[in-house]
């Protein structure tokens with residue numbers, strides 16, 4: 001019998017890639033998503049890749065009754081991966097209560113329901129945003145959590161604390177917290193990828209839209225940072241590599257391999273790339289020019305951050321293997337598919 005997993009936010013960017021990898025690894029996946037930032041067509045894309053259609057329910061995880069009914073219907077669920085959340089940093093500053101409700105109450109609902117439905121564990125999507133500007137690079141999981149710069153970042157920190165306190169209190173489940181660096185790229189099939197709502201806030205979707213001519217030029221936010229070329233440095237991790245880490249974390253959680261009932265892992269490549277280097281890598285990988293101009297710094301940006309992924313490498317046996325060129329080529333392939341489909 002296949003092990004059943006609930007993936008909240010499973011039609012979203014990272015969620016959909018994770019559903020594909022879970023199915024490929026033999027899990028039965030149930031998706032719950034409120035479709036606030038994704039579309040049900042993503043389920044078709046997943047089916048085209050894997051040949052298996054995941055069960056899909058349109059559901060907001062704030063709806064505890066609905067969630068309870070879903071868990072009851074899919075009796076025997078072993079694990080949950082909780083992606084469902086809002087993720088626009090600027091919007092979170094303008095609408096803090098929306099972010100606290102959608103990004104915190106949803107986790108509490110899941111945790112309250114897990115014991116009665118005998119769900120063994122939950123994998124939680126966290127972010128390197130919890131480190132703020134780290135004092136030491138590359139950043140390890142033991143680096144201190146710094147005061148958050150936005151309600152979005154604060155909610156991630158609060159979620160981590162909720163999980164820690166719940167495990168400390170002896171509640172009957174396990175948890176793995178995954179701190180993502182900068183997820184990038186798309187499935188090599190071009191069937192699923194990132195679908196930004198409106199003007200992209202993140203770098204790579206803005207780069208691909210500029211390369212496509214949808215945007216006239218990319219604004220590089222600052223070239224006077226204390227970095228070799230003056231632009232900010234990030235750790236861009238391939239989304240399929242990232243998705244695979246969730247499968248390993250789930251295997252470990254359900255297989256009884258965890259050393260503690262709460263484990264935290266950085267998911268990054270260990271390599272930092274500046275904004276200007278990323279533009280060059282994109283041009284090299286695709287042969288397409290990206291017009292850009294240097295503008296003022298963006299408020300709240302971290303100067304430089306990249307992961308020390310050693311714990312995930314050693315303990316999970318996971319490595320982010322894809323090159324940044326191939327990752328950017330996959331993002332470009334996805335952008336071209338969107339154009340073919342008349343979407344963007």
Ligand code: UD1
Pocket residue numbers: 087089127128129153182201202203204206218219220221222232233234275298300301302
């Ligand atoms: C941001 C959030 C992070 C969150 C992630 C989710 C902050 C400080 N961090 O990551 O917590 O998990 O989004 O989506 O807000 N850039 C440009 N021009 C652009 C867009 C971006 O130069 O048009 C630069 C940024 O200044 C940054 C880099 O590209 O240096 C990456 O930006 P982005 O993709 O927005 O990711 P983060 O800011 O790292």
